[in-house]
Amino acid sequence: MHFFHSVIAPNRLVPLWCYKISQLSASYTVVLGILGISLAFIYGKGNRLSTFRDVIRYIFNFTCIIGIMIVAASTLIHRLYDKVPYDKSKSNHVNNIMHADRVLSLLRCFLLILIIKSLRNLRKLNRFNQNGLKAERIQLSKQSPVYIKYLAATIDACNQLSGGMTGHAALQLMMAYEEGQLENVSCVVLRMTRPARRSQALVDDKDDTEALALITIIHNYDASLSAMSQGFWSRILAGTLGSQNCIPFFRPLVLQLGLLGYQWPFRTGIFHTKLLDDSLSRSTEILQSIIEWNEMQHSNMHCDVLLLPSLNTEPISRAIKSGGFLEISLPSTHMLDLRPHHGKTWKQYVKTLKRTNRRPYLERFIEQGGVIEEIHDISRTEVGAMVCHQWDYIARFRKERNEPRTLARPNAQFIASLGTSMIEPYRSVVFLRLNNEVIASSVIFRFPNKLLTTDLHGHNHETSRPVKGYFVMLQWTIKDALEKHFDFIDFGPTTPGPKIDLGCIQLPLQGGAYCGNPIISYGVSKICQRVDTVHMKKEDSKTNDPQATTQGNKPDAARVSSLTKEKRKVTANIRHYPVSCNDSYVVEAQDPTERK
Structure with missing residues (x-):
């Protein structure tokens, strides 16, 4: 109907530029239609998803939103200009066209929104990555014991x-997280398979499993309250x-991790x-499949950010970049x-440590009447309530x-699920008691x-600090x-100083993030x-003991520098033995200072 604009314009019932806006918006919609048809072919069921197609999809969605804004603006302009001229006009033809224009414009907005939604649903037809x-x-x-x-x-x-986890213990711990009933947390276990390679002769269709992945979804994480933006701007x-924010539907910084x-x-x-x-x-393909699975989920299960250590x-660390994740540096374990x-x-082990690190905190604690209680029945x-009560002290302190x-x-239900899902040799709870009062737990x-x-x-910092409970x-x-x-x-x-004093070495962690x-x-x-x-600055600014250590245990600038050099030296001297395995390298520290 916008082709009638050139006929209507000479009557000067409305300014010519109003019709030009309508013509441009109509042309814009035609271009979007052509692009949408092209995407329909690109996202055909026989094709695979790729980064290029995802970029095109984001551009298409963005241009559709702009198109909706243009159509809405042109309709609003027509509505403002049609009152006075149309009352004076005797042309019913012009009136009908202008009224029809508003209806068609609203219909065009609806179609653009429908196109965006349809494109998302079309992508769901293609759930496999290029690797299959x-x-x-x-x-x-719900799986059988067999x-x-x-x-x-x-x-x-x-x-x-x-130093890796055993398969039986890992699966039991996954089940504990699945059934833990943590508030604001959901745990999902994914199975990676290749249906295209599945043999019809296989009786058990799960024999094509190539990997398992545990995803812990943190709902409604407010990124505006993170520690990196504390203060006035954090409140803003x-x-x-x-x-x-008073508008529940507009909280872009409330994410699902x-x-x-x-x-x-x-x-x-x-x-x-x-x-x-x-x-x-293989690791690259697994990461790509996890990303694709996440993109297909509805809002209640879709993660805005995926984090991988x-x-x-x-x-898996060498596949982070090729798998579509951003590489991030993490503190060493x-x-x-x-x-x-x-x-x-x-x-005998204490004698292998440096003399300055041979502090008998354990013996002194027992001499003062302290009791170390290990509980195996944690169901x-x-x-569970006592473990969570002690954990609350740490949360408040942070x-x-x-x-x-x-x-x-x-919560207590989660601790109990550890007791019911995992067999007794795999887990226990330790309490430190002093004067018949629990001062620490783990x-x-x-x-x-x-x-x-x-x-x-x-x-509890107030009761555990005097006896060096940490x-x-x-x-x-270590004794156990x-x-x-x-x-x-x-x-x-966390807290590298005390752990290095007791003979630990630092192994670097590599992180990945996808959004x-x-x-x-x-x-x-x-x-x-x-x-x-930020982590290193925080650790360097604190003393070694998180509970106010003695003066002789404070890391001065020289010691911090030496620890940094030692970390680099240990990392440089790590030998790698390739094997075909889950974690395909055996790590052995070769720094002689760590073997003293």
Whole structure:
């Protein structure tokens, strides 16, 4: 109908530029229609998704939104100009055309919105990446024991790295997270398969499983309240773009985070179940499939940001960039290699440390009447409640110091699920008691004869600081690992000073971040560049003891410098032994200072 504009314009009932705007908007819509038809062919069911097509899709959606704005503006202009001229006009033909224009413009807006929605649904027809790998959700708790045993065996077959998780324990811990009922948290287990290669003769269609991935979804994470923007601007962002905004549908900084690990003992949440020659290509395909699965989810399960940690020696870390993730630097984890100390007692191990680090915190605690209580029956509600109560002290302490807030709060049901999902040798809870009062707690994870690690720490600073409860817990953990002949202890990335004093070495972690929204992705890339820097500044500004250590234990500038050099030296002297496995490198520290 816009072709009638040249006929109507000479009557000068409305300015000519009004019709020009309408003509331009109509031409713009025609271009969008052609582009939409092209995308329909590009996203045909037989084609695969790619980064180029995703860029075209974002451009198309953006131009459709601009088209809606132009159509709405031209319709509004017609509405403002048609009152007076049309009352004077005796041409019913002109009136009919102008009224029809408003109706058609509204219809055009509706069609543009429908095009955007249809394109999204069309993409759902193509759920496979170029490599043919498909990610689908499964619930481990509903799988048969035979299949769980089969998966555990395949994980162990692909995981020959010293200090890794066993397949049986990893699957049990995944089930505990699935059934943990954490507030504002959902846990999803994905199974990676290749349906195109599935043999029709296979009785069990799960034999084509190539990997499992655990994704922990943190709902409604307010990025405006992060520790990097505390103060006045944080409150402004929270009130305008964050969770404190009065408009629930416009909170762009309230995100859903997808964690592929980060909760210890999961260094990474991806476990390979099939041996392949090219571990790098396989890891790349798995990451691409996880991204594609996430893009197909509805808003309640779609993650705005995916975060992935891994050791630098793992193949998944070398596939971060090729898999579509941004590379980010993470603080190093602290690993204690106990293989040279098998057969030694705690007192004999202490003698291998430097004289300045031989502080008998554990012995003093026991002499003062302290009791170290290890509980294996953690399915009881009172045990979980006490663990969460001690954990709350840490959360409040971090909040008071404007440190990064916790992503989720554990509850008694989650601790109980650890007790019911994992067998007794794999988990326990340790309490430090003084004067019949619990002053600290920790959850211990054991993976037979290989790895011991801890998580969900908690302690009351007022009561545990005088007796050095943090150091007591560290020393007791090493003592317990020596008595039970474990090879490694992984203490995690925080508070490096005390852990290095006790003989740990620093193993670098590599992180990855993915965000489909280009604007949020840019912000994530800028913030992630500061993660390791902020962490190191925080650790260098604190004393070694998180509970106000003694003067002799403070890291002066010279010591901080020496620790940095030592870290570089240890990292440079790590030997890599390639194997076909889950974590395809065996790590062995060759720095002589760490073997003293």
